[in-house]
Amino acid sequence: MEIDVNSAIISDDDWRNPIINYLQYPTLPSEKRIRIMALSYLMWNGDLVRKSKDEVLLRCLGKKESMKIMGETHEGICGAHQGGRKMCWLIRRYGYFWPTMMKDCINYSKGCEACQRHGSIQQAPSVPMNPVVKPWPFRGWAMDLIGKIYPASNKQHCFIIVATDYFTKWVEAKPLSPPHLKRSLSS
Structure with missing residues (x-):
């Protein structure tokens, strides 16, 4: 050439x-x-x-x-x-x-x-999922925080904390309000 x-x-x-x-x-x-x-x-x-x-x-x-x-x-x-x-x-x-x-x-x-524009989309190679195995119930928990939820509830809750047991898949969820609101509501 x-x-x-x-x-x-x-x-x-x-x-x-x-x-x-x-x-x-x-x-x-x-x-x-x-x-x-x-x-x-x-x-x-x-x-x-x-x-x-x-x-x-x-x-x-x-x-x-x-x-x-x-x-x-x-x-x-x-x-x-x-x-x-x-x-x-x-x-x-x-x-x-x-x-x-x-x-x-x-x-x-x-x-x-x-x-x-026309090239193929590059993707990360897939990785096999590794399950978390616990030997008995309530031995290990996964926790997550959901929010900010809008509009807030009537008690000003705008977050939810969620916990899941690895063994039984039991789920617990509790509503939360921001820390600065708790101080202003209690005073």
Whole structure:
């Protein structure tokens, strides 16, 4: 796949600048980090390329070019709205590279409106229920608070506390009023 990207225009804040400067002028002073990083790169026909682990040369892209490549790969004429990791793999296979590729591809695919509208809903995998087994009645209780109930009862009860015995499934429920109302009613 050949996508027309123009790397001749490199802005000042481009990640490629320090590496290109070091490769073109290795005698000028530069940071140790840049010198070590430059070992994986070389200049080829005026473009910066990266040597991959499997000895393939990947053309290095800037921000604008990488956005164009991600757009074509994800939703272009041959794009299949792949997820971020698959999209990153495809872009590397097409022969392109930039340092934040994986993160950018994942963010691009997550931000695709068509994928959000028409993609399948991701659900958490089902987990088997673990029953709570108690050896005899009234050994263990489950408690819950229901409320706030509106309108409150005539005695200003707006909560219900419910307790259930695990063994017999016996249920007890008592109405409650908020603590600040009890103080004001008793005074």
